[in-house]
Amino acid sequence: MTHDHDIVLRPTPQQTQAALNPPAGRNGGDLVVETLQGLGATTVFGLPGQHALGMFDALRRSSLSYVGLRVENNAGFAADAYGRITGEVAPLLLSTGPGALMSLAALQEAAAASAPVLAVGSQVPSAGLGGGRHGYLHELRDQQASFRDVVKSVHTARTQSQIPSAIAAAWESALTAPHGPVWVEIPQDVLLAQTELPVVTAMDATPDEVVPRPELTAVAAHLLANARRPAIIAGGGAVRSDACGKLLALAERIDAPVVTTFGGKGAFPWEHPLSLQSWLEDRHTTDFLEDADVLLVVGSGLGELSSNYHTFAPRGRVIQIEADAGKLGSNHDCLGIHADARLALSALLETVEPRQDETAPERVRTVLAAVRERIDAQELTLEQRLLASVREALPDTSPSFWDMTILAYWAWSAFDARHPNTMHSAQGAGGLGYGFPAALGAAAADPTRPVLAVSGDGGAMYSIAELATARQYGLPVTWLIVDDGGYGILREYMNDAFGEATATELARPDFVALAESFGVPAVRTTPESLAEDLAKSFTEPGPSVVVLPAVLRMFAPTHL
Numbered sequence: 001m002t003h004d005h006d007i008v009l010r011p012t013p014q015q016t017q018a019a020l021n022p023p024a025g026r027n028g029g030d031l032v033v034e035t036l037q038g039l040g041a042t043t044v045f046g047l048p049g050q051h052a053l054g055m056f057d058a059l060r061r062s063s064l065s066y067v068g069l070r071v072e073n074n075a076g077f078a079a080d081a082y083g084r085i086t087g088e089v090a091p092l093l094l095s096t097g098p099g100a101l102m103s104l105a106a107l108q109e110a111a112a113a114s115a116p117v118l119a120v121g122s123q124v125p126s127a128g129l130g131g132g133r134h135g136y137l138h139e140l141r142d143q144q145a146s147f148r149d150v151v152k153s154v155h156t157a158r159t160q161s162q163i164p165s166a167i168a169a170a171w172e173s174a175l176t177a178p179h180g181p182v183w184v185e186i187p188q189d190v191l192l193a194q195t196e197l198p199v200v201t202a203m204d205a206t207p208d209e210v211v212p213r214p215e216l217t218a219v220a221a222h223l224l225a226n227a228r229r230p231a232i233i234a235g236g237g238a239v240r241s242d243a244c245g246k247l248l249a250l251a252e253r254i255d256a257p258v259v260t261t262f263g264g265k266g267a268f269p270w271e272h273p274l275s276l277q278s279w280l281e282d283r284h285t286t287d288f289l290e291d292a293d294v295l296l297v298v299g300s301g302l303g304e305l306s307s308n309y310h311t312f313a314p315r316g317r318v319i320q321i322e323a324d325a326g327k328l329g330s331n332h333d334c335l336g337i338h339a340d341a342r343l344a345l346s347a348l349l350e351t352v353e354p355r356q357d358e359t360a361p362e363r364v365r366t367v368l369a370a371v372r373e374r375i376d377a378q379e380l381t382l383e384q385r386l387l388a389s390v391r392e393a394l395p396d397t398s399p400s401f402w403d404m405t406i407l408a409y410w411a412w413s414a415f416d417a418r419h420p421n422t423m424h425s426a427q428g429a430g431g432l433g434y435g436f437p438a439a440l441g442a443a444a445a446d447p448t449r450p451v452l453a454v455s456g457d458g459g460a461m462y463s464i465a466e467l468a469t470a471r472q473y474g475l476p477v478t479w480l481i482v483d484d485g486g487y488g489i490l491r492e493y494m495n496d497a498f499g500e501a502t503a504t505e506l507a508r509p510d511f512v513a514l515a516e517s518f519g520v521p522a523v524r525t526t527p528e529s530l531a532e533d534l535a536k537s538f539t540e541p542g543p544s545v546v547v548l549p550a551v552l553r554m555f556a557p558t559h560l
Contacts, residue, residue, distance in 0.1 A: 022198050028191040029054035031163040032120060033062040034200035036091050039171050043444055045079040047072050049095020051138060054191030057091065062067035067473060068442045069467035071439060073098050073168035076117065077434050078105025078441030083115040084424055085445045089174050094121040097138025101376050105431045107150050110181040112428025113263065114240060116174040123263040125189040136311060144185060150182040153363065155429035158187065160195050168205040176207035177323035177340045179240060210323050212339035212347050220319045220335060221352040227294035230256040236263030237299020237307065237323055244420045247298060250349055255357035257364045259285060261306040262427050264299065266417035277368065279413050281308055283558035284370040292316050299341040301327035305427060311558040375555050383410050385527055385554050391416060392535035398449050399424065399442045403435035405456035406488045406552040431464025436479050438467060443475035450476045450538040457483040457508045467518040470543035478537040481511050484551045492554060515545035522547065
């Protein structure tokens with residue numbers, strides 16, 4: 001009898017000969033890049049440093065495309081976006097100590113947004129490991145500890161033979177639902193030492209699918225089919241698992257209105273009769289969802305932003321489909337289904353009985369009309385005009401990346417993404433500086449379509465160095481900088497809370513002249529000419545900057 005685990009793939013004579021005679025001049029860094037190639041990587045991001053030079057030397061002997069950014073945190077944001085856009089693992093090569101630590105904010109965003117980033121960092125030489133305080137450059141007592149609370153998993157290689165398996169295990173972890181960042185650590189001497197190990201060939205690190213348990217989907221199907229007022233909240237998990245088509249089919253089968261979270265933008269057609277769009281920071285939407293007798297939550301943990309700042313209190317039965325088991329029932333009692341959203345929705349579609357509710361579209365229209373009336377009463381025409389101009393100019397299939405800035409906060413609620421996986425922001429961890437370097441990562445993933453980045457002047461200053469990166473690689477990113485002379489949203493928060501703002505006003509450069517000094521075309525625009533200037537920039541090759549001097553306001557919150 002032959003068991004599956006008894007089957008061994010035997011090398012061909014040619015493979016045996018190649019393994020017995022590996023090319024000369026390889027080091028431990030070659031094992032890193034060969035493993036990444038064998039796992040399917042094509043592009044890597046990073047920034048070199050003294051202890052990591054073995055990996056960077058190996059890049060020139062590989063077929064990997066390298067995109068080098070000027071700050072490690074920005075390299076992490078670029079890798080994050082590459083992972084979001086492609087659904088593939090984005091390798092990120094980093095050095096020890098300061099270089100490694102500089103990436104932590106980006107890896108936190110990747111963790112919050114479930115982006116598959118594989119960070120490979122160097123370490124001090126093996127003799128300096130163990131916390132002995134030997135005084136090596138960049139030495140930390142426990143470098144792994146700095147990452148362990150941020151990433152999904154930590155992997156170490158202390159010898160060259162351990163490198164392929166460590167990277168393969170990290171790769172599988174990054175791609176196991178929910179996706180996320182992982183950390184691999186290799187000492188300098190292991191990376192630099194010459195190796196006689198054979199060239200790493202194709203490797204398999206395919207993760208197991210997270211399949212729903214049938215007794216749970218049977219109960220969920222029964223509840224939905226017999227609900228009087230069902231509703232659906234679709235989060236980022238619906239987008240990442242490519243479940244948007246199945247979400248649409250289920251909503252239409254049971255006539256359930258759908259609202260998307262800010263991370264789930266584009267998961268459901270914006271103008272569909274059952275679409276409540278994304279107005280989660282609105283009491284009218286919150287009340288509607290609370291009134292649902294059965295609420296299906298797909299790929300969302302119903303965190304702070306998705307629950308109108310935890311004021312949402314559902315009165316009906318909640319069904320939660322979530323690949324991250326730790327989020328099941330973490331905010332509301334529920335029938336928790338631990339599963340990939342696509343697989344769970346497929347199971348529901350196979351079992352749920354159709355239900356008809358001719359009142360559903362009218363109830364959706366009533367909610368959206370109430371939302372519009374509330375917003376219109378606040379005389380925020382400038383903000384709405386600017387968002388409409390961006391939508392008019394941006395090609396439908398082009399991705400956009402939004403920093404933590406007032407126009408982005410408007411976009412979370414009011415922007416029609418039109419296609420799944422095209423609108424991304426830093427709303428997971430909420431750090432500044434995400435928009436532009438993330439857009440560069442997306443452009444590296446697909447340089448055939450223009451990409452939009454949106455920042456305020458405060459957030460833009462985090463990323464100015466990457467104008468050099470954009471120019472060096474000719475990446476087609478248009479960077480819209482809304483210049484209001486400070487941290488606009490914090491100014492507004494402080495004025496509302498304390499009657500006066502402190503530490504929010506900023507000196508800033510002439511962004512047009514600064515961009516041009518990098519060789520990047522730039523223009524200063526107005527609200528009236530924004531759509532035209534953006535549209536023009538999208539048709540031109542390479543990077544460009546559009547600067548809009550404007551002071552924007554947020555719509556009034558409803559959670560206070």
